[in-house]
Amino acid sequence: MVVTTGIVWFRQDLRLSDNAALLHACNECNVVIPLFIDDPMDQSISSIGGASRVWLHRSLESLSADLVAKKSKLIFREGNPLEVLNELISETGATNLYWNRCYEPKVIKRDEEIKSTLSQQLAIKSFTGNLLLEPWEVLKQDDTPYRVFTPYWKALVQKLVLTAPYETPTDFKPLAKWPNSLELSQLNLLPQQPIPRWDEAMMAHWKVGEDAAHDVLHEFLEDGVQNYKERRDFPAIGGTSLLSPHLHFGEISPLQVFHYSNMHKAQNPHHDHGVGHILRQVVWREFAYALLYHFPQTVTDPLFEKYKGFEWRNNDDELKRWQQGNTGFPIIDAGMRELWQTGYMHNRVRMIVASFLTKNLLIHWHKGEEWFRDTLVDADIANNTMGWQWVAGSGADAAPYYRIFNPVLQSNKFDGKGEYIRRWVPELSKLDNKSIHQPTAEQAKECNYPEAMVDLKATRERALDRYSQIK
Numbered sequence: 244m245v246v247t248t249g250i251v252w253f254r255q256d257l258r259l260s261d262n263a264a265l266l267h268a269c270n271e272c273n274v275v276i277p278l279f280i281d282d283p284m285d286q287s288i289s290s291i292g293g294a295s296r297v298w299l300h301r302s303l304e305s306l307s308a309d310l311v312a313k314k315s316k317l318i319f320r321e322g323n324p325l326e327v328l329n330e331l332i333s334e335t336g337a338t339n340l341y342w343n344r345c346y347e348p349k350v351i352k353r354d355e356e357i358k359s360t361l362s363q364q365l366a367i368k369s370f371t372g373n374l375l376l377e378p379w380e381v382l383k384q385d386d387t388p389y390r391v392f393t394p395y396w397k398a399l400v401q402k403l404v405l406t407a408p409y410e411t412p413t414d415f416k417p418l419a420k421w422p423n424s425l426e427l428s429q430l431n432l433l434p435q436q437p438i439p440r441w442d443e444a445m446m447a448h449w450k451v452g453e454d455a456a457h458d459v460l461h462e463f464l465e466d467g468v469q470n471y472k473e474r475r476d477f478p479a480i481g482g483t484s485l486l487s488p489h490l491h492f493g494e495i496s497p498l499q500v501f502h503y504s505n506m507h508k509a510q511n512p513h514h515d516h517g518v519g520h521i522l523r524q525v526v527w528r529e530f531a532y533a534l535l536y537h538f539p540q541t542v543t544d545p546l547f548e549k550y551k552g553f554e555w556r557n558n559d560d561e562l563k564r565w566q567q568g569n570t571g572f573p574i575i576d577a578g579m580r581e582l583w584q585t586g587y588m589h590n591r592v593r594m595i596v597a598s599f600l601t602k603n604l605l606i607h608w609h610k611g612e613e614w615f616r617d618t619l620v621d622a623d624i625a626n627n628t629m630g631w632q633w634v635a636g637s638g639a640d641a642a643p644y645y646r647i648f649n650p651v652l653q654s655n656k657f658d659g660k661g662e663y664i665r666r667w668v669p670e671l672s673k674l675d676n677k678s679i680h681q682p683t684a685e686q687a688k689e690c691n692y693p694e695a696m697v698d699l700k701a702t703r704e705r706a707l708d709r710y711s712q713i714k
């Protein structure tokens with residue numbers, strides 16, 4: 244009998260269920276080798292920031308344990324994937340290679356090269372794994388990509404035929420003798436600092452891995468989805484799903500989110516409204532990936548050409564005050580400190596802090612994107628790029644240039660009682676519910692809190708003036 248040996252290359256799909264590449268390998272091959280490569284070129288792996296590397300370590304640890312429980316094993320290698328794959332193929336005589344697609348520009352290029360080089364030696368199959376539909380499947384009538392969300396969403400919903408997610412394989416087709424593997428710790432994803440390491444406090448806020456991702460979804464469906472739309476903008480409440488890092492690393496797929504949410508809706512018809520809203524947000528993620536695929540230049544350049552000449556004013560001291568949560572604007576400082584301590588920031592606050600950086604301070608959105616990339620556990624090249632370009636006004640469906648969030652008004656509206664501020668900026672906790680949004684210089688001094696670093700009105704006018712030059 245000819246033995247077929249399949250390699251399953253795990254990337255942004257760190258799960259066993261609804262994993263098309265894994266299931267096809269297990270169905271088609273006699274033996275299956277699960278593989279993870281730490282690739283310095285991969286934007287989604289090696290150039291990710293410190294917080295995401297910690298999450299990745301934990302997620303790989305969990306995937307590895309799940310595979311061991313199925314009598315399989317995750318092989319860890321590092322280096323240029325083409326070389327790593329070539330070595331593994333010659334060591335094991337592999338006949339088939341499987342992966343689920345990724346969409347970062349450099350990764351697409353790398354995967355194409357691997358496909359064209361290795362397809363002479365073995366059969367290669369790639370699958371949709373991290374999106375509901377491929378970016379090239381949702382296009383306008385004239386076959387050009389969408390730049391506005393609502394028509395994109397309508398087109399996607401029309402096109403989407405929801406199938407049940409793939410089952411977890413029943414037989415993982417283990418090898419009698421496994422090829423060599425590095426230890427996970429040798430990938431050096433964790434910070435190399437003395438104990439106590441910063442990541443331990445951050446990760447106390449999270450559970451990582453496929454089972455955790457499903458628990459998060461099911462808890463949200465039980466307790467949060469019903470009032471999602473009404474609660475999702477209030478950062479003190481925690482009214483959102485917190486699925487973003489799990490979706491980013493593929494511990495759960497968007498199809499699974501759709502599938503289980505729709506099942507939940509069928510059993511709880513009164514949750515229809517909330518389910519509709521959360522699924523729409525998940526499609527924002529699809530939209531971000533479609534933009535990244537069709538307009539890969541937007542990782543660095545504005546989607547709309549006219550913004551290319553925009554004159555940013557960089558200022559390292561101001562950037563540092565923003566990063567450290569010492570701007571003197573409580574809602575901004577609360578958000579930046581939440582980010583530093585937990586690796587996460589609420590969406591409403593992401594918009595407020597990003598608007599302050601790009602509009603009141605006129606600091607390039609690249610600086611904000613870089614900081615988020617380093618500190619978010621859900622840092623995602625597609626969502627982060629779209630989010631920053633949206634706020635800066637230069638991206639798809641962007642906030643108009645004259646939309647400048649006033650952090651004090653936003654704070655009053657979305658954190659009326661100052662609960663979120665008190666949680667992350669405890670030195671202000673004694674202030675009353677009115678003053679806490681904008682302490683006077685005297686109050687700030689008493690609380691040992693910085694004075695507001697800029698005048699909101701003057702910086703707003705400066706931004707409007709700067710933006711009006713290119714509108």
Ligand SMILES: Cc1cc2nc3c(=O)[nH]c(=O)nc-3n(C[C@H](O)[C@H](O)[C@H](O)COP(=O)(O)OP(=O)(O)OC[C@H]3O[C@@H](n4cnc5c(N)ncnc54)[C@H](O)[C@@H]3O)c2cc1C
Nearest residue numbers: 483484485486487524525527528590621622623626627630
């Ligand atoms: C400046 C800026 C930067 C951002 N950077 C990132 C990032 O690096 N990674 C990231 O995942 N999200 C990013 N977002 C989008 C959004 O803030 C997060 O997805 C959301 O806060 C995650 O929390 P949640 O899972 O509880 O969201 P929920 O409200 O529960 O939404 C469910 C899921 O839908 C998707 N989603 C929700 N809102 C958006 C959105 N506006 N754009 C794209 N997808 C969305 C996410 O996958 C999310 O997990 C950014 C937004 C802004 C304004």
